[in-house]
Amino acid sequence: MSPDFLRDALIYLAAAVLFVPVAKRLGMGSVLGYLIGGILIGPFGLGFIGEEGKDIMQFAEFGVVMMLFLAGLELEPATFWRMRRLILGAGFAQVGATTLACFALFMLIGFSWQASLACGLALSMSSTAIIMQTFREKGLTKTQSARSSLAVSLFQDVSVIPILALLPLLVVTAVSPPAGGATRFIDTLPGWAQTLTLLAAANAVVLGGRFVFVPFLRFIARVHLRELFTISALLIVIGTAYLMTLVGLSPALGTFLAGVVLATSQFRHELESDIEPFKGVLLGLFFLAVGASINFSQIFSNPGLILGLLCGVIVIKGVVALLTGKIAGLSFDQSMIFAVVLAQVGEFAFVLFPFIHQLRILSAEWTDILMGVTAISMAFTPLMLLINERLILPRFGTKESVSKKASDNIEGEHSVIIAGFGHFGSTVGRFLRANGVAATILDNDSDRVELLRKTGFNVFYGDATRIDILKSAGAQDAKILIAAIDSPEINRDLVDKVKQAFPHLTVMVRAKSRLDAYELIDEGLEHIYRESLDTSVRLGVDVLVGLGFRRHSATRAGQAFIKYDEEALGRLAGHRHDQEEYLFQTRRHIEIQEALLALDRETIPRLQDHAWDGRSEE
DSSP states (O other): OOHHHHHHHHHHHHHHHHHHHHHHHTTSOHHHHHHHHHHHHSTTTTOOSOSTTHHHHHHHHHHHHHHHHHHHHTOOHHHHHHTHHHIIIIIHHHHHHHHHHHHHHHHHHTOOHHHHHHHHHHHTOOOHHHHHHHHHHTTOTTSHHHHHHHHHHHHHHHHHHHHHHHGGGGOOSOOOOOTTSOOOGGGGSOHHHHHHHHHHHHHHHHHHIIIIIHHHHHHHHTTOOHHHHHHHHHHHHHHHHHHHHHHTSOHHHHHHHHHHHHTTSTTHHHHHHHHHHHHHHHHHHHHHHHHHHOOHHHHHHSHHHHHHHHHHHHHHHHHHHHHHHHHTTOOHHHHHHHHHHHSSOOTTHHHHHHHHHHTTSSOHHHHHHHHHHHHHHHHHHHHHHHHIIIIIHHHHSSOSSOOHHHHHTSTTGGGEEEEOOSHHHHHHHHHHHHTTOOEEEEESOHHHHHHHHHTTOEEEESOTTOHHHHHHTTTTTOSEEEEOOSOHHHHHHHHHHHHHHOTTSEEEEEESSHHHHHHHHHTTOOEEEETTHHHHHHHHHHHHHHTTOOHHHHHHHHHHHHHHHHHHHHHHGGGTTSHHHHHHHHHHHHHHHHHHHHHHHHHSOOTTGGGTOSOOOO
């Protein structure tokens, strides 16, 4: 193995480890951390990696290829059909209006109508990776803005194929191969023939997926070796990309189509689970490469042009998305988030601009400039989200605090704070309210906040992990904070910040699973509530009653089971990293638990069982 390769890998990993935690700690998200890290280690920063960005873009292109395979794999036909109206409506409006606006912009600059249309189509794309990563990190995946952004992303993904088919038709003169470069098959064809070749290659991938990939994976699955299945998935991705490059087409297009075909197969979920470990790494690698590929020497030599294009594209895309969100019925807050996440240019531009240059519609210089604008727009997205969250929404959207009159009417409102008011937090809040306990609620879904305020709840809008919002919600005077956010990662982040800033607060935290509970135990939390435990035991109690057990006996057995399971949870947490010891201790605790429950059944008097119901035990 080459020492240079190991050195480059070490620098990439070190940049991610150093800058991503800092960016997240500052509330800017992991994407900006990767981009900053890439800028600093790249050829236009400290120069640790790459020569004039060429080495970096090879990594970036491979990252794009793999990400588009995953995007195709996630393009489930059932999801597309279920959201077809939103996808076709919002997606067509965003792509069509953005293309027309950018077309007008480039015509004013002096481009030909063919080049203006091609650039407009490429710039209408947005980054699916940034969109999904942003909503996931901020816990907004179930909001209307996230749903609408997903719809537009799906439309953009599908529209890439007809766009690539359309571009060769814009070629006025015959395309000659680049000087000194190898002649590819597609370079020798006229525009209409290139379109037919692209459509033929796309159909070949689709047919190959159905009649070659699926039978091949079925054969591999019979071997029952998971690592071989993962290797086979990578073979399909890289093989498809290689065959597309032989024809002279985009490798990313081939892998995207392969993913779409496999999304309908019975192997979809297994492929997703096998490739999932690569997904986060590839996303990080892609954003590091994008940051490192930003050509600052080009920016400094043409600052006015680059800055003007960047602002023009972001403003055009932002305004179009804002209007699209309003037409789709989104509130101001949701429309602003929707507009900001769609304002950047996406990774498909790294596929489209080289193809446009290959067709000689754009010069090499302009291709580099627009690729730079694409990369910089991605880098600006986390900053625009931060500005929107900290400056715009608190002033013009749903306010973080409620009116003073409402606060004065609620006695002791700050004794309990609930962070997250989804299905879990809302149940807790309604139970407390029904028993005369007023709770202050924190939630980052503006639509939900407005609805809750109309029903009389005391709600603050904003990110519960921000110390300033916790202070404005009365955390300094409260007694209990309930961490009920849906994302375990955000919940743990909240717990860490509350322990440091408000050590007097008793924190009661939601855990989605046993593994999440172990992580929280490591943090020193005592009040942990697994969201499925009580419901599962309650179902088991009803099963016992249905089999003839008396309700009192079954309920008592359920409570005893919960007690013993909670005690075992704390003991098993320390062994979970040693699988053999963990399995041994788990079996031991199960045996002890069953013995204790059997002893309870034999020794505890049952004289009052009939008080619950009149049925006899069998």
